[in-house]
Amino acid sequence: xxxxxxNGPLAQLLNxxxxxxxxxxxxxxxxxxxxxxxxxxxxxxDVTTWSPAGRLFQVEYAMEAVKQGSAAIGLxxxxxxxxxxxxxxNSELSSHQKKIFKVDDHIGxxxxxxxxxxxxxxxxxxxxxxxxxxxxxxxxxxGRLVVQLADKAQVCTQRSWKRPYGVGLxxxxxxxxxxxxxxxxxxxxxxxxxxxxxxxxxxxxxTYLERKFENFTDASRDDLVKDALMAIRETLQGxxxxxxxxxxxxxxxxxxxHILDQGTVQQMIxxxxxxxxxxxxxxxxxxxxxxxxxxxxxxxxxxxxxVAPMDI
Amino acid sequence: MNFMASKQPxxxxxxxxxxxxxxxxxxxxxxxxxxLKYKDGILMAADMGGSYGSTLRYxxxxxxxxxxxxxxxxxxxxISDFQEILRYLDELILYDNMWDDGNSLGPKExxxxxxxxxxxxxxxxxxxxxxxxxxGVKNGQKYLGTVSMIGVNFEDNHVATGFGNHLxxxxxxxxxxxxxxxxxxxxxxxxxxxxxLYRDRSAINKLQIAKITEEGxxxxxxxxxxxxxxxxxxxxxxxxxxxxx
Numbered sequence: 001x002x003x004x005x006x007n008g009p010l011a012q013l014l015n016x017x018x019x020x021x022x023x024x025x026x027x028x029x030x031x032x033x034x035x036x037x038x039x040x041x042x043x044x045x046d047v048t049t050w051s052p053a054g055r056l057f058q059v060e061y062a063m064e065a066v067k068q069g070s071a072a073i074g075l076x077x078x079x080x081x082x083x084x085x086x087x088x089x090n091s092e093l094s095s096h097q098k099k100i101f102k103v104d105d106h107i108g109x110x111x112x113x114x115x116x117x118x119x120x121x122x123x124x125x126x127x128x129x130x131x132x133x134x135x136x137x138x139x140x141x142x143g144r145l146v147v148q149l150a151d152k153a154q155v156c157t158q159r160s161w162k163r164p165y166g167v168g169l170x171x172x173x174x175x176x177x178x179x180x181x182x183x184x185x186x187x188x189x190x191x192x193x194x195x196x197x198x199x200x201x202x203x204x205x206x207t208y209l210e211r212k213f214e215n216f217t218d219a220s221r222d223d224l225v226k227d228a229l230m231a232i233r234e235t236l237q238g239x240x241x242x243x244x245x246x247x248x249x250x251x252x253x254x255x256x257x258h259i260l261d262q263g264t265v266q267q268m269i270x271x272x273x274x275x276x277x278x279x280x281x282x283x284x285x286x287x288x289x290x291x292x293x294x295x296x297x298x299x300x301x302x303x304x305x306x307v308a309p310m311d312i
Numbered sequence: 313m314n315f316m317a318s319k320q321p322x323x324x325x326x327x328x329x330x331x332x333x334x335x336x337x338x339x340x341x342x343x344x345x346x347x348l349k350y351k352d353g354i355l356m357a358a359d360m361g362g363s364y365g366s367t368l369r370y371x372x373x374x375x376x377x378x379x380x381x382x383x384x385x386x387x388x389x390x391i392s393d394f395q396e397i398l399r400y401l402d403e404l405i406l407y408d409n410m411w412d413d414g415n416s417l418g419p420k421e422x423x424x425x426x427x428x429x430x431x432x433x434x435x436x437x438x439x440x441x442x443x444x445x446x447x448g449v450k451n452g453q454k455y456l457g458t459v460s461m462i463g464v465n466f467e468d469n470h471v472a473t474g475f476g477n478h479l480x481x482x483x484x485x486x487x488x489x490x491x492x493x494x495x496x497x498x499x500x501x502x503x504x505x506x507x508x509l510y511r512d513r514s515a516i517n518k519l520q521i522a523k524i525t526e527e528g529x530x531x532x533x534x535x536x537x538x539x540x541x542x543x544x545x546x547x548x549x550x551x552x553x554x555x556x557x
Contacts, residue, residue, distance in 0.1 A: 134428075135424060135425055135428055136420075136424050137420060137421070137424040138418075138420060138421045138424070141413070143414075143415065144413065147411075147413075175415070176451070177415065
């Protein structure tokens with residue numbers, strides 16, 4: 001607009017020397033910052049907008065929310081699956097956030113991210129299981145529940161009036177085909193795992209699990225719980241592991257899904273002598289993992305650089 | 313939805329059913345189905361008759377059908393309702409296969425699904441006029457159950473529908489035992505079917521026997537049972553009571 005007025009005939013009229021004294025230009029207000037400096041990317045306003053690089057930024061931001069949540073881990077053997085999570089209360093006065101939910105006798109889920117979203121999805125899963133049980137008098141196969149959950153998450157990535165669920169779910173379940181551990185993303189993807197960790201400082205737990213996972217298939221139930229506790233300890237980064245900061249749940253052959261009570265967990269921690277620094281080498285992987293964790297948010301911030309998290 | 317209801321002319325031939333959109337009576341019916349568990353799986357027998365009231369109208373009706381990989385369904389009662397049930401199950405099995413994930417609906421699941429269907433229809437006063445027998449084997453587990461048109465369902469080692477309840481089950485209770493061989497199982501079923509042939513007027517002498525095991529389902533070609541009508545009591549039934557017929 002300025003340009004037109006500068007050069008056009010109207011401008012000449014306006015800019016011509018006036019016969020009368022001219023008021024100074026009205027004050028246009030303080031200089032404003034461009035909107036584009038507020039948001040990281042240009043194409044992230046809603047979930048139904050693609051970026052030129054073929055990414056959906058809203059979905060990726062939802063996955064960031066998962067990374068910010070407190071850690072949750074899962075691991076499985078041929079006959080058992082163990083879920084564990086770090087439970088931090090806001091203050092000494094409040095109770096812990098519930099992060100592990102029983103979905104049915106044979107399925108349980110641990111969440112990381114927006115726990116409200118996780119609660120709502122758990123209710124959906126419980127509903128699906130109970131409806132299937134009622135119609136077929138048989139437990140819902142875990143693989144099918146996980147696909148239904150993933151399809152539900154996908155819908156939220158393709159509607160302009162919705163937002164993706166900001167929660168990652170570790171689904172542990174037992175069915176005819178054996179013990180299963182799945183991870184459901186906000187993107188609508190799901191993967192099956194031998195062991196996995198999600199949430200903040202989960203890389204430390206993942207490193208530990210990567211070292212040990214080959215033994216998991218034939219491990220006993222108690223060894224599996226011990227490994228879960230060790231993995232949780234990794235995410236605590238030096239803090240003492242006690243039953244008040246973590247929750248453990250188990251499901252297995254002949255053992256319906258249930259959360260272990262505080263007393264049992266503390267006994268196991270004491271029995272395995274997990275509290276305190278055990279191995280020297282353990283300190284180094286932790287330090288490296290700490291650096292990696294802080295580098296992650298930076299990678300995500302660089303627009304257009306790095307692999308899109310959904311592609312992993 | 314008014315345009316969808318059939319318009320009955322004033323002088324309708326339908327009589328009391330004129331304004332009913334629900335099942336009131338069966339028309340073409342099949343008679344008893346008998347089934348038992350044996351060593352390797354389930355054996356089921358049914359004749360091939362479809363009666364239209366007291367007329368033995370259709371003589372090649374297959375009243376037993378395989379369902380999915382693991383189950384076998386036999387039905388007595390209204391044949392058209394049986395065909396409708398087969399359509400429901402076809403859709404159920406189709407969706408089950410579409411998951412393509414190594415899980416499959418076994419006989420227990422199909423039986424419970426059918427129970428839900430039958431019971432819900434009964435609650436709407438619009439039943440599927442059938443008594444169903446569902447048998448199968450999955451992962452070495454044998455399963456045999458039954459559902460009636462009012463949704464009564466149970467599992468047992470041997471079941472029968474219709475007249476079979478009164479004539480076949482006493483024989484089965486007496487002579488069934490665990491781990492029957494295939495030959496013994498067939499012999500036992502044939503004994504039940506012979507009694508039904510003598511005493512049930514809607515039975516015809518053309519039956520099939522179906523077998524389902526872990527390997528799969530086979531159904532025999534139709535065949536007839538040998539009967540003996542020369543019992544002296546049948547020869548002159550009025551002997552002991554002059555004037556009777």
